[in-house]
Amino acid sequence: MARKIRVLVAKPGLDGHDRGARVIARGLRDAGMEVVYTGLHQTPEQIVEAAIQEDVDVVGLSILSGAHMTLFPRVCELLKENNAEDILVIGGGIIPEADIKKLKENGWAAELFTPGTPIETIVEWINANVKVD
Amino acid sequence: MSREKISEIKAAREKWLAERNKMKDRDIKFETVSGMAVNDIYTPEDVQDLDYLRDLGFPGEYPFTRGVQRNMYRGRLWTMRQFAGFGTAHESNQRYKFLLQQGQTGLSVAFDMPTIMGYDSDHPRALGEVGRVGVAIDSLADMEVLFDGIPLDKISTSMTINAPASILWCMYIATGEKQGVPPEKLTGTIQNDILKEYIAQKSWIFPPEPSMRLITDIFAYASKHVPKWNTISISGYHIREAGSTAVQELAFTLANGFAYVEAGIKAGLNVDDFAPRLSFFFNSHIDFFEEIAKFRAARRIWARRMKEKYGAKNPRSWMLRFHTQTAGCSLTAQQPENNIVRTAYEALAAVLGGTQSLHTNSMDEVLALPTEKAVQIALRTQQIIAYETGAPNVIDPLAGSYYVEALTNKMEEEAEKYFAEIERRGGVLAAIDQNFFQQEIADAAYQYQRAIDNKERILVGVNEFTTGEELDIEILYIDPEIERKQVERVKKLRRERDNIRVQETLDALRNAAQGTENLIPYILECVRAYATEGEIIQTLKEIFGEYKEKPTF
Numbered sequence: 001m002a003r004k005i006r007v008l009v010a011k012p013g014l015d016g017h018d019r020g021a022r023v024i025a026r027g028l029r030d031a032g033m034e035v036v037y038t039g040l041h042q043t044p045e046q047i048v049e050a051a052i053q054e055d056v057d058v059v060g061l062s063i064l065s066g067a068h069m070t071l072f073p074r075v076c077e078l079l080k081e082n083n084a085e086d087i088l089v090i091g092g093g094i095i096p097e098a099d100i101k102k103l104k105e106n107g108w109a110a111e112l113f114t115p116g117t118p119i120e121t122i123v124e125w126i127n128a129n130v131k132v133d
Numbered sequence: 134m135s136r137e138k139i140s141e142i143k144a145a146r147e148k149w150l151a152e153r154n155k156m157k158d159r160d161i162k163f164e165t166v167s168g169m170a171v172n173d174i175y176t177p178e179d180v181q182d183l184d185y186l187r188d189l190g191f192p193g194e195y196p197f198t199r200g201v202q203r204n205m206y207r208g209r210l211w212t213m214r215q216f217a218g219f220g221t222a223h224e225s226n227q228r229y230k231f232l233l234q235q236g237q238t239g240l241s242v243a244f245d246m247p248t249i250m251g252y253d254s255d256h257p258r259a260l261g262e263v264g265r266v267g268v269a270i271d272s273l274a275d276m277e278v279l280f281d282g283i284p285l286d287k288i289s290t291s292m293t294i295n296a297p298a299s300i301l302w303c304m305y306i307a308t309g310e311k312q313g314v315p316p317e318k319l320t321g322t323i324q325n326d327i328l329k330e331y332i333a334q335k336s337w338i339f340p341p342e343p344s345m346r347l348i349t350d351i352f353a354y355a356s357k358h359v360p361k362w363n364t365i366s367i368s369g370y371h372i373r374e375a376g377s378t379a380v381q382e383l384a385f386t387l388a389n390g391f392a393y394v395e396a397g398i399k400a401g402l403n404v405d406d407f408a409p410r411l412s413f414f415f416n417s418h419i420d421f422f423e424e425i426a427k428f429r430a431a432r433r434i435w436a437r438r439m440k441e442k443y444g445a446k447n448p449r450s451w452m453l454r455f456h457t458q459t460a461g462c463s464l465t466a467q468q469p470e471n472n473i474v475r476t477a478y479e480a481l482a483a484v485l486g487g488t489q490s491l492h493t494n495s496m497d498e499v500l501a502l503p504t505e506k507a508v509q510i511a512l513r514t515q516q517i518i519a520y521e522t523g524a525p526n527v528i529d530p531l532a533g534s535y536y537v538e539a540l541t542n543k544m545e546e547e548a549e550k551y552f553a554e555i556e557r558r559g560g561v562l563a564a565i566d567q568n569f570f571q572q573e574i575a576d577a578a579y580q581y582q583r584a585i586d587n588k589e590r591i592l593v594g595v596n597e598f599t600t601g602e603e604l605d606i607e608i609l610y611i612d613p614e615i616e617r618k619q620v621e622r623v624k625k626l627r628r629e630r631d632n633i634r635v636q637e638t639l640d641a642l643r644n645a646a647q648g649t650e651n652l653i654p655y656i657l658e659c660v661r662a663y664a665t666e667g668e669i670i671q672t673l674k675e676i677f678g679e680y681k682e683k684p685t686f
Contacts, residue, residue: 009686013246013261013262014246014247014249014250014252014258014259014262014336015246015266015336016330016334016335016336016337017334017335018335018375019374019375019376019462019578021686022575022578022579022685022686023376023575023578023579023582025686026575026579026686027579027582029686035686037684037685037686038684039682039683039684040335040682040684041250043258065246065262065265065266066262066265066266066501066502066611067246067260067261067262067265069261069613070260070261070262071261094499094500094501096500096501096608096610114466115465115466115499116465116466116467116592116595118585118586118596119582119586120586
């Protein structure tokens, strides 16, 4: 039997809007993944440290504070510094279309899910993009 | 209604039901957006125990079910108060002037996340967040710019600030002083509701005990020096946005309200000295009748408790006055123009529910901060309700509706069950510690999402009636240059102010925080010396410590 996919759901930045992060965390767990939730107000450093320590396949960032253009690149940069760029970075929140394009084009996010996305869509995306050996 | 009449109605209804049940209903769950099942029809049977004078009474009179003023909107319309703030104080000052020109009647300040969390703009944790979701305020110097050309004795201001509320409030008082407006003339509201931060909005700084001390210090100081100020806005809005049901919003908010009353009494205050300045803030979600019933029930529950349990004698202590904001969480990123329609229904529910002030969301708020055009439509929505629909002409026009009265009763009953549960758990602070509210809300949010995902609940444009169109809507962009400018500004302030005086005022505050004195005069001194928000918070953290939440989902 294949091992379970491991996901870190992380809430960077100073805002406390954790509804989305917690709903997604529960949804992914119910879909059979192993989910770690960081809790609120995490710095990129704390998130990357947790991702490596927990040996996750995916980091999901939930950002509703408008700081996404700072936070996504920073998390990716730190993953790279720690030779952990194989961890997929995905995310969601209040992120305008133009920024989504920019984040994906620059490789700062593998995929972004905006409000209204069914949990199933995220589950399918993770299953399709994470190779479990 | 007589017993015989009720039996007659019952018999007729049963006869009707036999025929009615032969008809096939649509295959959906008939329930409110909160998942509360509703009957297909309500009759006098459902409200047979309703006693008009006991349960409804007249507007402006106990138990205030029908409204807090005797003449309601015939006397004065609700305050149209759009929540706004972004960038530096200068940009927000321009937006406020625009809104006032457009006929808005009160201001409502949105702060950025570093301000909300007590960090100055040049703190490493503020990186990327300065001026993003609200205005960046680091010191009195910024507050002076924010209200430049806006006379504080003529306009009421609401400030959405919680953990550092005491500091921003002192900055406002000091700005008034600079304008020559004495504190007793200032009108407005600070949100200052820390309990719902632990429960839902999660923007906390200090642990509960010192946080509650700051709040009761504000109650005490305001009652003597700033008597027209609403010292707290006990908020259900964020509880609902976090995913709660209507009943949970109602029950948790009022439970928090009782906790503040008890804290004030425990701090040695007379309930009638501070209770008249307590105000509330509710969400108006999309389920029209449920929301109206919630507002009506809230007034009745509060009045009864304040009079009967807490022994308040001043009728103003019994009155639940509230601000409403339409539900951000009901808006959709897809087909955003539809949000104008959603917001209009929600705003109408708030007006029919007797709100004192109202913010209508802009259609693009699910995508970014609103553009000027979107804000204008949102404000016009309120003006159309006020001046065209006729809704404000009659007070509490839905009273006596079998459905609305039955639902109002049901709201009260369900809230009472939660009050008993919270009491059983040892009160609000204990229940927060037990993760009770947080888990209840998370469960409700998850169930709601499931219902959308499996289409038990239809969201127009999201899981039904979708179009493949690309999003074509202009949105507001915050120039990253703003952050650099604000960081420079706070650094310059630190170089140019009297740093010896700053240090003296911070030291005095630190000493006072170790004792039991009222801290507001000390904070006011720090603010007057141009100590920054971050410096004041850091000083208090040294004594109070910081709150940590155990992450769960």
